[in-house]
Amino acid sequence: MGIALFILFSIAAVASDSGNWPMFRGVSALGVAKGAAPLSWNADADSGPLRNIKWKTLIPGLGHSSPVIWGNRLFVATAVSAAGTAPLRVGLYGDGASANDNGEQSWIVYCLDKRTGKILWERTAYKGVPRSKRHTKGTHANTTVAVDGKRLIVFFGSEGLYAYDLDGKQLWSKDFGVIDQGPKGYDLSWGFSSSPVLFEDKVIVQCDDRNRPFAAALSALDGKELWRTSRAGASNHGWATPGVVSVGDRALVVLNAWPFIAAYDLATGKERWRLRSEGDIPVPTPILARGLIFVTNAHSGPAPLYAIKPDAEGDITPADGLRTSAGIVWSEPKNGAYMQTPLVVDDLLYSCSDRGVLKVYDAATGKLHYQQRLGAGTTGFSASPVAAGGRVYFTSEEGEVYVIKVGPHFELMATNKMGEISMASPAVSEGALFFRTRGHLVAIAGAK
Secondary structure (H helix, E strand, C coil), X not given: CCHXXXXXXXXXXXXXXXXXXXXXXXXXXXXXXXXXXXXXCECCHHHCCCECEEEEEECCCECCCCCEEECCEEEEEEEEECXXXXXXXXXXXXXXXECCCCCCEEEEEEEEECCCCCEEEEEEEEEECCCCCCECCCCCCCCCCEECCCCEEEECXXXXXXXXXXXXXXXXXXXXXXXXXXXXXXXXXXXXXXXXXXXXXXXXXXXXXXCCCEEEEEECCCCCEEEEEECCCCEEEXXXXXXEEEECCEEEEEECCEEEEEEEECCCCCEEEEEECCCCCCCCCCEEECCEEEEECCCCCCECEEEECCCCCEECCCCCCCCCCCCEEEEECECCCCCCCCEEECCEEEEXXXXXXXXXXXXXXXXXXXXEECCCCCCCCCCCCEEECCEEEEECCCCEEEEEECCCCCCEEEEEECCCCCCCCCEEECCEEEEECCCEEEEECCCC
């Protein structure tokens, strides 16, 4: 086992065992927690008595930033409009217009007590008029913060990158200028959503501005830029969070983007491999599980899912008509996952479309075990799934949480209501679930 792989697994083990959920989708974005989590609850007072709700805390403003946890502290970010309630349009639609939400905002990070929901501190990182527009389904605070026990990293795109200690003292900040993201060739701006990644005292960012896309690594200690790699030609756009994975004794940064998915050496920023991809609005985060890197995206027809060898090199794009190459173990051209990062539990890969069509594959071979629609097909699914105790949790935009039993056959165990729009991926810690809804943070605990 290589040194980097050992370190990666050691970090994951420490974070999992302690109940920490340090970044988007937890440890290494894998979305899997140790131990059990609640099976059933009700957070919708209009549908009946509240059940298994540990606490519920109002969070002002609008944000799709997911909760992260270190010890007994929970962190989340938001953007508060000076004009009042910000508009949000959810559901299944193809309109790509920008939201009418361009007035003054305050970008704020909150720290809460995980046990009680009490707000311990809040810090305003930036206040002003947004430097770029956002999508009608997005927010000005899409990104999830990252924490490693020493510092908290908060990235608001055009409004800057910030580092705090866990008591809220600002350590440093960096301004990357305007990061205007939208599909190339169209006069559309959709906002920033690529969350920062903390790995071995490095901060990794993916900034796919339509005119000057780049990736960078910074020192988590002082914000000093360690390397910056231009992605001009390798990427026109992407909204995904970087995946940091290991290949032997070398760590890689894998970036989901269009028209190329690409991997870069963590130490130098040098490109190691690239893969021409068809899904032209990439959102899901690359993950490493069962010895393979899984990347998916979808839009405008094509919807590929790739299982990539960690030691791939060069151009690994399959030849026309083929699904594999020297670097690709298997691929599926019609997977359909547009918004959600896939999840691997045991030997199964769960991949769900924004329309709620779940496909479950054998992670090693790509064999499809089953396909099943969640819900009635009338609502969108943007939050990525998480797993705990042999169960997988899928959250619809309307706030219905479907609990699926892990296994090669479909079994719906429960359907639970949050009572609010739910766009953010939940966190899991010490047997409890933590959801960010339209206006609240909600802790679910109780019967397993």
